Amino acid sequence: MSTREGGIGDAPTTTGDGNLHDIDRLKEPREGAPLPPAKGDSDLRGQTPDDIEPPADALLVVRKLQKYFPIRKGFFSQHVGDVKAVDGVSFFMRKGETVGLVGESGCGKTTTGRTILRMEEPTAGTANFAGKPIFSMSRDELRKLRRRAQYVFQDPFSSLNPRMTVGDTLREVLTVHKLASGDKARKRVGELLTTVGLRAEHADRYPHEFSGGQRQRIGIARALAVEPELIICDEPVSALDVSVQAQVINLLQDLQDEFGLTYLFIAHDLSVVEHISDRVAVMYLGRIVELADSTALYQNPLMPYTQALLSAVPIAEPGRKHNRIVLRGDVPSPANPPSGCPFHPRCHHPLKDQDCARIVPPLADKGGGHFAACIKVPLGAGMGSLTQIQPVSQV
């Protein structure tokens, strides 16, 4: 067990930022954690999501998605490099489930969501919606896709036109998609507003007349107008007051029950994501580093980054013991990611070695459908997830 403490002391930092020896609080290893393999063993076994045939009821299948933003310099705008915002993301979503996508700012979670709906053109990879490849769709097909897959933005104010009444905004959606017009459209707008907990009379008001939570309800109503199957929610409650966040979270859950919606829920708040998601993917520097059922991921995080991330969340219970893993330094630039495992410069894993800087860890199934991108986590570590239920704060 002393190896773990030793490993921390050895850990080099590449950026040299935030090297706070004195505040390192990882004193005791987590009890019940799977025993790591002998020093130097790198476990490369395990199927990745790319090796696995998606289930028949998969609504969205994303494979090896990449989105690079070119960096151009100089008078001739020479292409000198790429910001690898999304770098090989694969996952699938079953109909009716909620997949959470979490990570810190700059990890590529929003770009992933935007690229899937072609708000950004992908660099490489595929994404199939109900069996149809999104990335080769024509404009016409894309418009049809957007009747089935919608997007809810973080900031409900800047995503609503301030000069259009709420009714006009919703009617526009109905007209563009040729769903309803005239009196029928007016009736439908009233229905939509009551569905999200507003009143039909609110159709004549402008966005500035509403509070933040009410505006987000309008954003949700606009997405619902086309009766979609998939909604990508990008930080839908981050901009809201604490006392109204729960209203919107509960509304999203009600709508899912009522209409059988599938959600890709993008957020940085780990507690909110745990609450709403069936499965959760953790992203770091453009890659998914851990993907598992929500309970398995939060009770038994395997990837060292996920462990650190969960232990960093402040918990509203004073006096609760908290063995926090304080990460040194900042997230490296996605324009110049570290070699091998993107997390290795900040990693606290006791068995970290040269392999970590050399091998890009595959997002491998460590047992029981618990995927983790870490070569130091042995195959089978995911199996224990249900027997080892313990409070996250002990991480």
Place this chain on the structure above:
Amino acid sequence: MPILQVENLRTYFKTDAGVARAVDGVSFHVNPGETLGIVGESGSGKSVTSLSVMRLIPEPPGKIQDGSKILFHGDSGVEDLAKASEERMRKIRGNDIAMIFQEPMTSLNPVFKIGDQIMESLRLHQGLSKKDARDKAIDMLRLVGIPIPEQRVDEYPHQLSGGMRQRVMIAIALACDPKVLIADEPTTALDVTIQAQIIELLNRLQEELGMAIILITHDLGVVAETCDRVIVMYGGQVFEEGPVGDVFTNPQNPYTEGLLRSIPRLGSGTKRLAVIPGVVPSPLNWPTGCRFRERCPYGWEKPEREEPPLFELAPGRKSKCWLVKYPERREEIVRLTGGFTPEGALTGTGAATAAAGEPGPASVPPAQAEGGEEVGG
């Protein structure tokens, strides 16, 4: 003896739409060496409170009303900052009371080296020579955990990451060894792993330097991990006050109870969150009586229609609610309706409440609310 004592602070703003009573009768104190948390949502008046203490309210449109007292117990005895001259305040700011803000990039000057920005207050307040000030600046950067401070002292703000900038802000604030540090949402703009670093840093610095900290935040988790005492603000007033442990485990005010029950917590396994219905009221038009009444499941027509006072339950433990006088009401409502419940995601929220800023009906008949759920699709 408290180092800072605020009594009946009222800060109003004149706007085109009327007078916004942003802070409306706030009293609290901070003892030397303790951390006081001020929690509240946007519009609760927590930031205006801290800006008033620093006398940084732009005047006009803002004004600290007559009768407000901000008593600072400095080396030269007690002083009312609400009445202090601007010249005197310039001596106090940064020297006796320092402040750090949410967004470090906008509070650092982009065209000066970070070292110069730390040295500015040292030379101004403490009259250090250029060389001494530079040495002290390097010491401060080391103290806040910035590696290679001898080199970093000559860098510009844009060369630092968000977490590093916030460390620099803390270094500037602490350079003159203030007795009170006001931190306004110091970690809100930061990622969770960087936030953990800054929380650890503030906790460590307080142990080493022993200043009092007023931490303003909307994040209940941050309060639980850093503060000794907490005041909960709503509608420009203090709704609850007490030691952090007691307020969080045994909240007396319905607003505090609702807040604590409506946040998702890691590992709790709750399927549905409890909801505080309605919207945050506007400071232009506070509800009459208790400002939380329209959103409160315990609200009722009581003998006293006026606003409840901030009752003192025990020394240092306060709650602004009539339930203190009628505790049987709480038990009755919990038995009948369950108090704060997940119900109301649709009912009793948007449909029942008028748009922001306008007075709305206190409640909606059940028949109408249910009708809302049936329609749709």
